[in-house]
Amino acid sequence: xxxxxxxxxxxxxxxxAAHDWVPxxxxxxxxxxxxxxxLMPSPTxxxxxGQAMLGILAFAVIVWMTEALDYAVSAVVIAALMIFxxxxxxxxxxxxxxxxxxxxxxxxxxxxFASSAVALVAAACFIAAAMTATGLDRRIALxxxxxxxxxxxxxxxxxxxxxxxxxxxxxxxxxxxxxxMPIMMGFILAFKVDRKSRFAAxxxxxxxxxxxxxxxxVKTAAAQNMVAVGFIEKHFQTSITWTEWLVAGAPFSVALxxxxxxxxxxxxxxxxxxxxxxxxxIREQLAALGPMAxxxxxxxxxxxxxxxxxxxEKVLHDLDTSSTTIAAIALMxxxxxxxxxxxxxxxxxxxxxxxxxxxxxxxxxALLKTQAAPxxxxxxVHHLGLEQAxxxxxxxxxxxxxxxxxxxxxxxxxxxxxxxxxxxxxxxxVQTPGIxxxxxxxxxxxxxxxxxxxxxxxxxxxxxxxxxxxxxxxxVRTGLVVTLAGFALxxxxxxxxxxxxxxxxxx
Numbered sequence: 479x480x481x482x483x484x485x486x487x488x489x490x491x492x493x494x495a496a497h498d499w500v501p502x503x504x505x506x507x508x509x510x511x512x513x514x515x516x517l518m519p520s521p522t523x524x525x526x527x528g529q530a531m532l533g534i535l536a537f538a539v540i541v542w543m544t545e546a547l548d549y550a551v552s553a554v555v556i557a558a559l560m561i562f563x564x565x566x567x568x569x570x571x572x573x574x575x576x577x578x579x580x581x582x583x584x585x586x587x588x589x590x591f592a593s594s595a596v597a598l599v600a601a602a603c604f605i606a607a608a609m610t611a612t613g614l615d616r617r618i619a620l621x622x623x624x625x626x627x628x629x630x631x632x633x634x635x636x637x638x639x640x641x642x643x644x645x646x647x648x649x650x651x652x653x654x655x656x657x658x659m660p661i662m663m664g665f666i667l668a669f670k671v672d673r674k675s676r677f678a679a680x681x682x683x684x685x686x687x688x689x690x691x692x693x694x695x696v697k698t699a700a701a702q703n704m705v706a707v708g709f710i711e712k713h714f715q716t717s718i719t720w721t722e723w724l725v726a727g728a729p730f731s732v733a734l735x736x737x738x739x740x741x742x743x744x745x746x747x748x749x750x751x752x753x754x755x756x757x758x759x760i761r762e763q764l765a766a767l768g769p770m771a772x773x774x775x776x777x778x779x780x781x782x783x784x785x786x787x788x789x790x791e792k793v794l795h796d797l798d799t800s801s802t803t804i805a806a807i808a809l810m811x812x813x814x815x816x817x818x819x820x821x822x823x824x825x826x827x828x829x830x831x832x833x834x835x836x837x838x839x840x841x842x843x844a845l846l847k848t849q850a851a852p853x854x855x856x857x858x859v860h861h862l863g864l865e866q867a868x869x870x871x872x873x874x875x876x877x878x879x880x881x882x883x884x885x886x887x888x889x890x891x892x893x894x895x896x897x898x899x900x901x902x903x904x905x906x907x908v909q910t911p912g913i914x915x916x917x918x919x920x921x922x923x924x925x926x927x928x929x930x931x932x933x934x935x936x937x938x939x940x941x942x943x944x945x946x947x948x949x950x951x952x953x954v955r956t957g958l959v960v961t962l963a964g965f966a967l968x969x970x971x972x973x974x975x976x977x978x979x980x981x982x983x984x985x
Contacts, residue, residue, distance in 0.1 A: 504544025511536040516563065521853070525570040527578065528850035530563040535845060539896055543886040550830025553837035560587040560844060570848045586847070590839030594800040595708030599701050600832045601803040602649035604823055605781070608810055609648050611818045611825070613767065614774045615657040618643060620764040623661070628757055630677055630748040634684055637662065638735065641688035647781050649698040651689050655938035658685045663945055664763065677748035679948035684742045686942035687960060691738060693890075693927040695731030697723035698788065698799065701835055705894035706923035708839045713846060713902055714916055720788035720799050726917075726981055727924055730971055737963040745956050773817040780806050780817070831891070838895025845899045855903030865909050869982040870972050872908060873921060876901060877968055880925045881961060888934050894926045917981035921972075928964055931957040 515533035520526065534556060541552045564583035568576060578586075590596060609615040619640045626636035637658070644654045662685060666678050693700035697707070697720050711717050770778075787795070787802040810816045811823065845851040859865055864872055880897060887893045901922050905915040929935035933943040933953050943953065976982050 500544055501546040504540055504546035507544070508537045508540040508546060511540055512559070523849075523856075524853045525573065525849050526567040527564055527570045527848040528845075528853055530567050531560075531841075531845050531848045531850040532854065534559050534563065534841065535850070535896060538841065538892070542889060542892040542896075545888055548830070549834045549889060549892070553830075553834040556841060557587045557837050560841065564844070564848075586844050587837075587840050589843050590708070590836035590841075593708045593836070593839050594711065594798065595704040596832065596836045596839065598698070598800040598803055599704050599835050601800070601807045602698060602701075603828055603832065604807045604810065605784075605803075606648055606650035606653040607823045607825070607827055608777055608817050610653065610657070611822050612771070612773045612777050614777050615644060615648055615653070616661065617764070617767055617770065617774065618647065619658060619661055620760060620767070623665075624757065624760045624764050626757065626760075627752075629752040630680075630750060631743060633665075633753070634680060634739065634743060637681055637685045638688045638739065641685055642692055642735070645689065645692035645696045645699040646785060649700075651693055651700050652937045652941065655686055655689050655941045658689075659941055659945055661763075663947075665760065666947070671753065673945075673947050675749055676746045677750065679952050680742055680746040680748055682942050682945050682947045683746070683953055683956060684738065686938050687738055687742070687930060687957070688735065689938050690927055690929055690936060691734050692731050694734070694924045695724065695728040697727075698803075700890065700927065701831060702890040702894040702926050703923060705835065705838060705842075705891060706898050706919060706926070709842055709846075709898050709902060710916055710919055712839075712843055716916065717798065718916070718920055719791040721791065721793070723920065724789070726920060726976070726979065729975060730924065730967060733967050733971075734960075734964055737967070738960055741959050741963060742956060745959065746952065776815075777810070777817045780810060834889075835891060835895075838891060842895055842899035846903065851899045851903040852907065854900055855907045858900070858904055859907045864904070864907075867908065867910060869910065869913055869918065869977075872905070872910070872913070873918060873972050873982065874969070876904065876922055877925045877965065880922065881928050881965070884926070884929055884935060885932060887929075888936070890926050890929055890936060894923065897926070898923065912983040914980065914982055914984050917976075921976060921981055925968070928961060930960045930964065 512533045515536050516530055518529075520529060524532075537559065538552070538556055541547050541555075542549070546552075547555065561580060561583045564578050564586060565580040566577050569578045569582065622640045622643060623633075623636045626632045640658060641654065644657065648654045648657070659682070662681050663673075666673055666681070671677055693703065697703050697718070703723070707718060784802060784806050787797060788799055791798060791802075810818065811820060842851075862875055864875065867875075880893070883897070884890070884893055898919065902915065902919055905913060905918050929939065931954060933939045933950055939953070942948075943950070972982065
């Protein structure tokens with residue numbers, strides 16, 4: 479989930495002028511792949527509509543990997559391709575009825591907009607906008623940092639604590655990191671710390687990586703989680719509550735956060751042990767904000783109430799996460815009661831993210847309905863020998879696959895949109911008795927958030943990279959070790975906690 483409404487250093491460009499040919503070549507390759515897949519001889523067991531969707535999938539993957547088009551533009555193009563390619567192919571469910579027609583194809587292309595998960599993403603963007611408009615996110619960050627002493631190790635811990643806390647309050651990874659970066663840079667400049675020092679690199683990279691780590695533990699922390707929830711709701715007619723997700727993912731995030739601290743402080747050991755006057759400067763910045771305004775108190779009340787509703791879903795009430803969040807947004811926009819006007823909420827509102835998210839769900843739904851995802855899943859299951867594999871082996875193989883393919887994606891939302899439908903089909907195609915397809919889908923969605931290696935693997939990474947405090951190689955070498963630590967924890971949790979909780983096999 480992205481938000482451009484929070485002031486932050488501009489991200490460094492992902493490509494130089496000498497490499498402008500990459501997006502152009504990517505767009506050409508995407509259309510070439512689309513045409514090649516659509517026109518190839520029909521494979522056995524794949525309906526024509528499924529073949530068209532595989533062509534669209536190839537187009538989407540190449541466009542998203544090469545960033546040939548803006549993500550919002552790519553979503554509109556994908557929706558148009560779905561409408562006009564599927565309109566002239568028979569419906570996979572009723573092949574004898576003839577071509578699907580533009581009306582049915584349009585309904586399928588826009589089906590993602592009817593998902594409750596899309597409503598939740600849009601509502602979460604409003605909350606992020608409200609946090610920025612009132613300055614509550616900055617106040618929370620400065621308050622936590624003001625409680626930390628001047629030792630560099632404790633400052634790093636404070637930055638990590640802020641990232642963890644904001645993951646519960648600000649449902650946008652990009653907004654959280656965009657809030658933190660100016661504070662970190664102001665801190666570095668205030669104490670005349672060299673912006674190219676190891677301490678500056680340590681502080682900035684750790685803040686960005688902490689945000690990614692807690693995308694795993696908190697369901698509402700990132701848009702890609704809503705992609706998985708959307709597919710689970712549509713395909714299995716059930717959902718995963720906020721608390722169920724927290725119980726499954728938070729212990730993993732806690733363990734990886736501890737590993738992240740030791741990895742970062744050892745690999746980017748700061749030049750100094752403490753920064754004199756650090757705490758005083760943070761307190762000065764906090765004091766400069768003045769006392770909390772009425773709108774900040776209101777917003778804090780709304781967010782705490784939301785956390786209460788999210789965490790007690792199916793325990794004290796049956797109101798789902800999307801419903802309670804939409805109700806909160808309605809109150810936030812009401813005159814007198816609310817915290818912002820509609821016009822204020824639209825400043826930098828990432829409508830492109832919402833469109834991408836909805837079309838991504840539409841594409842995934844179409845891959846499932848046209849039998850493209852099940853057909854592709856059968857190929858994967860057969861070639862990887864997963865028919866009778868254990869839940870542990872399936873989780874490990876698919877995790878490695880997701881980690882590797884994420885290297886080519888700059889959006890975890892795009893990765894989830896293309897891969898989660900295929901993963902669901904793979905889990906349904908294996909013959910291992912007792913596989914918990916819903917639980918395994920959730921665990922593999924955790925791996926989708928493993929964008930730790932390259933600065934271009936996530937928007938929050940690029941915001942951090944835009945501060946010009948570290949070289950890309952510093953991010954890569956520390957990110958590789960964080961990824962290895964994350965995979966090691968996957969092994970540990972897959973052999974202990976997750977099976978015990980019944981997430982991998984039905985107890």
